[in-house]
Amino acid sequence: MKAEILSIGRELLMGELVDTNAAYIASQLPRLGFEVQWITQVGDDIDHLVEAFGRAFRRSQLVVSTGGLGPTQDDLTRESIARLMGEEMKVDPGLLANLEEIFRRRGIPMPPSNIKQATLIPSAKAIPNPRGTAPGWWVEKDGRIIVTMPGPPGEVKEMWEGWVFPRLQERFKGQVIVTRAVKTLGLTEAAVGELVSPFFGKENPYLGIYAKPDGIHLRVIARAQTEEAARELIRPVDEAIRAALEPYIWGYDDETPEQAVGALLKQHKLTLATMESCTGGLLASTITDVPGSSEYYKGGIVSYTNEVKELSGVPSSLIRKYGAISQEVAEAMAQAARDRLGADLGIGVTGVAGPSEVEGKPVGTVFTAISMNDTIRHVSSRLPARREVIKRRTVTMVLVELARLLRARPGPVG
């Protein structure tokens, strides 16, 4: 079955916004047996919108759009679907009551322009939006479906998971696509490719290889009548991949390095603390992106100046001798974080995020250390990149390393 995605909004065409909704929906549709063949970004122009919806509706069983459901004159998604269907938009009393209730709760009068968010056409059902004022539309005609949702990614995700996905699943039973991802670090793309080469070039299951900032990912994609049958197709490939790459694997499927670290810390009943300079809090923030991280993460120090490093337990003699950007100081930071904050493990990160070199060390120089039991594990790198990339890569590097360290341990320690 064919599906396509429309992302609507002038700000997309101006490059002011990166369209993450399309990638999210595209990653969901294979689970329902849909193959996405086109993704189109189009502006808030009624002729273009009618053209885009029309073309998509003619060639695909399912069209999913996001954006253009706001209250202003610019927001024309509803109008364009109504025009394409040759139907008239009418205010729905139930939707209007809901909308008025939202504004009553917010304690502000409802601007008249918001009324169009309470409209429907005869072929449309409203998709509830628990987070915003704009309900979506589920439009069904001639055996085809248009799903339209607002632009904010949080609203899209909640409406998709809570309402749209279950209904599509009910409607389109009978073919599913299952994917399995294996994430590795430590080998080049070519080396990984050679180790699993017998599985390339097949249609079902299909094996893809992708170079990502957190290493080389393999993805096996299988399609079958049922989820079980698809998993059965994947199983032998998955087993062979794991046998071939075992020491380099740090996670599976949607697992992020921080989720892998979190699961392993819980399993081993260990706690963690951090002290970071060049990553400026991104390490702590990434660790705490995982729900439940307060079970194992004690806290961290962002030592953006040497003064704060010393205040937090890094010996000033060490900074004088080796410089703040050094393996020795990374170690002392890991140790100090662990001691000061009373955790089982400590991570220390120091480096140069730019814009200019520090202590004669060039931008992109990074030292990290993990302190665990009586051992210190180092990972250092010279990252040839921009500030945000240096921060992000450093965090990924040290978390993947910690995941591999913890995965190598046999059982709970303490």
Added chain:
Amino acid sequence: MKAEILSIGRELLMGELVDTNAAYIASQLPRLGFEVQWITQVGDDIDHLVEAFGRAFRRSQLVVSTGGLGPTQDDLTRESIARLMGEEMKVDPGLLANLEEIFRRRGIPMPPSNIKQATLIPSAKAIPNPRGTAPGWWVEKDGRIIVTMPGPPGEVKEMWEGWVFPRLQERFKGQVIVTRAVKTLGLTEAAVGELVSPFFGKENPYLGIYAKPDGIHLRVIARAQTEEAARELIRPVDEAIRAALEPYIWGYDDETPEQAVGALLKQHKLTLATMESCTGGLLASTITDVPGSSEYYKGGIVSYTNEVKELSGVPSSLIRKYGAISQEVAEAMAQAARDRLGADLGIGVTGVAGPSEVEGKPVGTVFTAISMNDTIRHVSSRLPARREVIKRRTVTMVLVELARLLRARPGPVG
């Protein structure tokens, strides 16, 4: 002039990759006077590619594509352009010599499949690629241009800046598009819209309104023969917007809350320290996303447990009396950060990021405090959202508040 963008690759349609190239190119084209009307993502399918290039080439003066220039059988961008133009791909001896040289330097034999990266059609010139094996194509026919580049964003950026942009600039002189953004917080989209309603619905300058996590943005877009003339068109609208919305404005154009705060702290010669719990380091990380932030940011404490809060100077009596999730503790955190890390200003953030309530306070409850001179400024909120959104919104809220506070000060203090 009309332009459109094609992003090519199966991984885009599978949702495995977010397409950042399209946003990058879309943000560049207005500077050359191009209006981007369509962005299309299409898979590695020759029929779809010919269809997409054909439609784009017929309706736009300029088509820019990325992706599909690799060495494998999957990479069909060249083949599809050749088919559309009715021309034949031939190996270019100069390109082949270059390619062989790249592999010689890498010390590996060139796989035969790479040879197609050395091909051209009669209408195409090669666009040099300093970072990879795949040159781009500059295809010119019937007064229209197709620019095709490989997929990796680093290669795209370098080829665009170093080669494509200057050539397009030379070719298409005489029309520019200038934009001006005004960023507000504290009013709804509809309320902002009503205050500036006289400017909507015009073509030049065009006024757009956008709801973003950091408030409501207005964007004025003008086109003219010269940059000066375009700015002249924007000026009266900009002035009227500022007059209408002055107390709610926190920044302009591409300015982020953290950049606004950074510029104001430098201007006032003030330093900042933070203590945060529910945002888990994201506040520190956001502040340090600004190059040069080490001039004013001393550092921070991520107090993810009460133990770490107390270790860092928050009185345990206060936590016992009011709970860790309270205005009183947010204040104490702001004060402790300021005192402990020796900064002029302190920010404290405490709240419940989820997944479950804490101390009987529901997910999304957030207390922040800014300690400056003898005053404490509070901002609290109940954010009805997911973990990442609570973290991000809280950071934005407190930084926008700090920017507004600092903007209200007449001159350097300290």
